[in-house]
Amino acid sequence: MSERIEYVTRPREExxxxxxxxxxxxxxxDIHARLSRARARVALSTVYRTLEYLHGKGEITERVDAAGEASYMFCEPQRHHHHAICRTCGKVEDVDCTAVDSFARELRKLHGFTLDDHAMEFSGRCRACR
Ligand SMILES: [Zn+2]
Ligand SMILES: [Zn+2]
Ligand SMILES: [Zn+2]
Known part of the structure; x- marks a missing residue:
């Protein structure tokens, strides 16, 4: 049986x-594997280049894990928010940042520390995996 491979003319859209x-x-x-499964022929180097491009344009959010591996997702990097990531399926929920205000007040009161930036990520289980 011969494999039919679709040549992709617009890898960025794929x-x-x-x-x-x-x-x-x-x-x-991950993206390269999904495209290959869909028989879309896109070189891994093209995937890297495209991700860099989309990230540079501020269209996707980059996350670097403890091992230094980068992964990407569409969301609004311009809008301040946090991510709750499911340990089981990897699904990501966008979480508003409202609780930080009271935390910042405590930090100032108890430690005399003024918060001007923060990064947070939540992990647990999503509704479907609970
Ligand atoms: Zn997000
Ligand atoms: Zn899940
Ligand atoms: Zn925040």
Whole structure:
């Protein structure tokens, strides 16, 4: 049986399509594997280049894990918010940042520390995996 491989004329749209379909952080290798499964022929180097481009344009959010591996997801990097990531399926929920105000007040009161930036990520289980 011969494999039919579709040559993709617009790899950027294919890659953006994968990211739009999944609410989870995907590495370049993850995206490449999904495209290969869909028989879309896009080189891994093209995936890397496209992710860099989309990230540079501020269209996708980059996350670097403890091992230093970068993964990406469509969301609004311009709008300040946090991510709650499911340990089981990897699904990501956008979480508003309201609790930090009271935390910042406590920090100033108890430690005399003025908060001017923060990064937070939540992990646990999503509704479907609970
Ligand atoms: Zn987000
Ligand atoms: Zn889940
Ligand atoms: Zn915040």
């Amino acid at each position: 890659i953006a399509g994968v990211l739009r379909r999944e609410r989870r952080f995907l590495s370049a290798a």
